[in-house]
Amino acid sequence: MSDADVIVIGAGPAGLACAAQLGERGLRASVLEKSDTVGPVWRRHYDRLHLHTDRGHSSLPGLPMPRGYPRYPSRDQVIAYLENYAAHFRLAPTFGCEVRMLRREAGLWHADTTRGRCAAPQVVVATGWADAPHRPTWPGQDDYRGSVIHSSEYRRPEPYRGQRVLVVGFGNSGGEIALDLADAGIDVTLAVRGPVRILPRDLLGLPILTWAIGQAWLPPRLADAINAPAIRLAIGPTRGLGLTIARKGPRRMIAEDHRVPLLDVGTLDRIRQGAIHVRGGIGHFTREGVAFVDPHGEGRTVPFEAVILATGFRADLSRLLPQATDTLDNQGSPRITGMPTGVPGLFYCGQIPSPTGQLREIGIEARRIATFASRMLKERADPA
Known part of the structure; x- marks a missing residue:
């Protein structure tokens, strides 16, 4: 060369x-x-x-x-x-x-x-x-008899027909893959470990990015405070969906944690309709599925034939x-x-x-x- x-x-x-x-x-x-x-x-x-x-x-x-x-x-x-x-x-x-x-x-x-x-x-x-896919592991995962892939390996829903699928993570890949599976009529659950931030892809008819660019000169904390009411109105109520909204706003989350909030393209509606189930974080794997950890630390085991790690x-x-x-x-x-x-x-x-x-x-x-x-x-x- x-x-x-x-x-x-x-x-x-x-x-x-x-x-x-x-x-x-x-x-x-x-x-x-x-x-x-x-x-x-x-x-x-x-x-x-x-x-x-x-x-x-x-x-x-x-x-x-x-x-x-x-x-x-x-x-x-x-x-x-x-x-x-x-x-x-x-x-x-x-x-x-x-x-x-x-x-x-x-x-x-x-x-x-x-x-x-x-x-x-x-x-x-x-x-x-x-x-560089991040693939976390959990106790008991080696004994699990289903398939485990990273979101970077997921292509389409057809291979999962007739299966119960767990998608781990609530970023953009996790939210959209869960939506893809739900729209294909597949039984899908999202594992959401901690607080999340959700943004509409469009706000008042404009791409959300237009608002972000226009407010780029503002300190993140101030921009988040200004935008919070309109964003809450746009995404609608989240109570009862199994999701905890983070106290830290989306601009601060990106600036301080390098985490990108979910830009919702229909996932929330499918959660509200019951087509996508929401659980907490994973405690451990079993041979047939996953034991989740609820806020009280008690495990609840749910069977799954496949797990997709949307873990970034x-x-x-x-x-x-x-x-x-x-x-x-x-x-x-x-x-x-x-x-x-x-x-x-x-x-x-x-x-x-x-x-x-x-x-x-x-x-x-x-x-x-x-x-x-x-x-x-x-x-x-x-x-x-």
Whole structure:
């Protein structure tokens, strides 16, 4: 592989946006992707998935999503858009190229990959977080006779017909997978361990993201206080549904905990109708099902033939960047994204959830990274 001005790791939305913006500024970007195509994570998502952010705020820099797309594009439409984006900017990622380690030496970042080595003055880690499934375990799980998969492995409801299915977790994947199963007439239960936050996907006829962008300048606590009455009215009553609404508002939850609230696309209605059951946290597995823990600590066992873990993702980058662990938190996630990290030539893009839309934030970060990278390269060439 030939050397470049910048190594970009990942050919998902963040990697493509960064490579395109770097190219617009005359920098040579070498995009390394361990899969065999662009947007690999999007291709592995479940069939039903649509963007939870609206088309108008989800385009990457330099190429709007097609006007013919609906307000919330489908998974397949997003994949087609990413393919068109790569073609539009003539991006040619090196596929089948997994980066095992990045190390800085003599002013260059060296990437040790499955296809050899390459080096560049700067590197952008744009791997995202949805490529590292988090799979918690519980006592008795090894003895359980049903199937257990992560939500990243779920595609469609047909294989679960005639089964009782437990979906663990009440984030966007958990809520939508439970809805997908319920709409197919499958007996489905949600395991919800703690307090949750729920947002309507649209508020007063506008995408919820529009409100978040308009209030981005407000402190999270104040924005949450202002929005609370309208959100309560939009989502309707939740008492008696088995859900506890978190005291911390959605903006604070994202900013402080990096947790994204559920954007409801119909899950709450199906819970109200009894098509989706809600239980508490899992205490332990049995051979035939799961024992739940109620608020009083007493277990109640329910049989299930299948369990789907919608328990999120945790990308630990400490092995990839052993020389830059001070840029990571104690779980191996970047402390800052879209800005200089304090380590020369190292950037992260799209690694932290954003209240104003992940794809929108990726675009903002990509432009910013390209500006910093261009400036740093000029300073390197002309230190005076």
